[in-house]
Amino acid sequence: MQKSFAMAALLAASCGAQAASDADLAAIRAQIDDMKKTYEQRIAALEQKLVQAESRTASPAKQAPPAPVENRPSVASANAFNPEVSLILQGQYRHAKNIEGRGITGFVPGGEGLNTRGFSVDETELVLAANIDPYWRGQAIVAMADGQANIEEAWFQSLAIGQGVGLKVGRFRSGIGYLNEQHPHMWDFADAPLMYQAMFGEDASYVQDGVQLKWLAPTSLFVELGAEVGRGANFPGTDRNNNGTGGGALHVHVGDDVGVSNSWRTGASWLKTRASERSSDFVDISGATAQGSFAGDSTTWLADFVWKWAPNGNSAHQNFKFQSEYFVREEKGGLTCVGACVDSSYKTNQSGWYAQGVYQFTPNWRAGLRYEQLDSGTRDFGANAANLVVDSYRPKKASAMVDYSWSEFSRLRLQIAQDKSMLGITDNQLTLQYVMSLGAHGAHKF
Amino acid sequence: MKHFIFACFFGLTVGTAQADLKIFATVPEWGALAQEIGGSKVQVYTATTAFQDPHRIDAKPSLLARARQANLLIAAGADLEIGWLPLVLRDSGNAAIQTGQPGYFAAADFVNRLEVPATVDRAHGDVHAAGNPHTHLDPRNVLKVGAALTARMAELDGANAAAYQAGYQAFAGKWQTAMTRWQKEAAPLQGVPVLVHHASFVYLLNWLGMKEVGTLEPKPGIEPTSGHLSSLLTRQQSAPAKMVLRAAYQQEGPSQWIAGKTGMPAVLLPYTVGGTAEAKDLFGLFDDSVQRLLKGVR
16 A cells, blocks of 8 residues: 555655656656565565464464454545546437426326427536435435536435334435436436326426435335425425425335345325415417416325345346336316316315336346326316316337446437327327446446 | 425434344455355345456445445455445445445455555556455455455454354364365466456466466557557567466456467356356366366467
């Protein structure tokens, strides 16, 4: 270690003196060789001593083992404390129909629909993470797009509570469901399932500003309970200027292995949010647009299931992953309406699911299929029943993808999909997408 | 509902009894060493098998559940488990085994690591900034790690400190004898040039005085390509290798291809405990590795 430090110092010194002549260089080389020799001799001597010491401890006389000497790299600069940095580059070429105000028929849109076609760069994600001190760890994820930088996540997490308890405070992706915690670069398909778009809008994830408490049971079966409270500002809730909380979630996940080749996890989650003045467009019976504004409670139930298989548990060469999620959402409250409509009650009960399988058949190639379906369910507008059009529709989508990874850090994906999420429109989509990870080697969730 | 959950949180956390030292070993070799030292005083859970690529493990629910209950976590270290262990540690809710705590033990911290890169750039593949992490295949390292691990186990479980020290003494005595035997048996391997699938055997080759003349992976962590394998064939003329080595968890295709083209034997090594039927424990691991290498060179 000292040797490399000395060499680094020498290197640094030689950088300072740009105009070093050949003679100087030769002198430095000779010096380095000298140092190398001395150090190698010293190391050899030390190793010999160690072997002797070890053989001595092996003698029958009872003796404590030699005190361990840790061989840790000694980085003597202040920037050694810099956080782990990684950057995700993601972009795509997309071929699809041009649909203004793209949405999902029968579902209230949670943001603008994705109608980008041709070449585009998705959000560029910058991840910074580090241990803060022995008690806390922090992480921030900033998503950058044209002219804006969004704080996707910014939280700190406990390291020292123990007893299976984990505390997370700040802005975080909620632990509900399976896909909710995953960022787009971890997805197995180029886009999120319709179900997540219908539940949480364009970001396809429920993000909470608040507190998360998790507890892992002390059993060999994985049982994890989680509870969250927070601002609840994101769709299906709205931001409000209030004391107290605007949303909460509870989740339980259970998982285990089956033999050495299979592992699974399943869970159930509950999310409650409150909305006030959540405005969206409705169509009245004359075909004109009416502006409705919802105030009330939204309750979402989720069930998730993941199964992974790899021969002998060695996922490097071959593996298969099946995942499926189901949701039901109930909204109850009132609708304030502007247009050819009146103020009324508002009650909906909607559901949906997806199932997908991804097979990695060689170290570099994977292929996957996904099928999904939503049900616009019941939508009861009370006194407005005669004024507003209620579409009853089952949006469907089927996708197939194949992707190639040069290494763990780079991936190119081709996806074709038939999207029938809008009544009367069949949109055949083609997406060519890349995902590149620079910097720190992030660990991925199951 | 909420009150009920909170009641569960606090009701169940009280009174978790502690019996033996519960050890979570990320890889079989260090699990086996902990068992040699601790004997009946420890309960060892090994997270992976010899047939799994230790770089590429999923942070499975079962691993979280086991890490939650451990008093001591033994990792190979040097970033070998970087793709999954940090997540398991953080989500385990176990304060005792976090990095920097006595309950976190990384074997690579106690040996002289080889192949510490001068520049760290992914253009060179999945390089480990802290050096080659497969340190256990030099039996001298096993002793060094054993000494440090014994001290750590004694620190965590003072009541059994004497038993751990006795366990280590007994193991180290047998190990010294075995090492002398291996070195004598392996004399014909001195200076033998070999190809390897991945740089998993650096410490083994270094110990036995063998020479690695090429890897089937073009860069660490990148799967062998036909172009690279062909270039190895060309190199075979100028710098001929005597055999091609792979670990039990690596695919046999590339080394079989090279073996077929050149006539050199493709040798499967157990790599860690459990990799072959003979490698039942650490002694078996080295016995079998040496025997397989000798068979290959004959």
